[in-house]
Amino acid sequence: MSESEFSEPQPEPALPKWRADKIVEADRITGVSEGSELALFRWHLACGATVDVHQWLAARVAPETSPIGGFYIKYADGFESWSGGEAFEAGYSRIASEA
Secondary structure (H helix, E strand, O other): OOHHHOOOOOOOOOOOOOOOOOOOEEEEEEEEEEOOOOOOEEEEEOOOOEEEEOHHHHOOOOOOOOOOOOEEEEOOOOOEEEEOHHHHHHHOOOOOOOO
């Protein structure tokens, strides 16, 4: 056997770090209910709005994790996602509503 077969695995290079400076629409998820024929289920948000959750959006929530307490996020380009509550609040600050 060659020496390279016995050498220790090399650590992966560290990924670059990035800081976000963007405005998103988002709110805390307070409940989950049955969906319609087109949606798996529906998220209820603290502001009173609801979001139909389809397969691709549901996949954003880690397995074995409840979406409740996390945040539904909608980016300016229409992309929708989910974030855990602590992670979201560490990266975003609430701004005053536009009139």
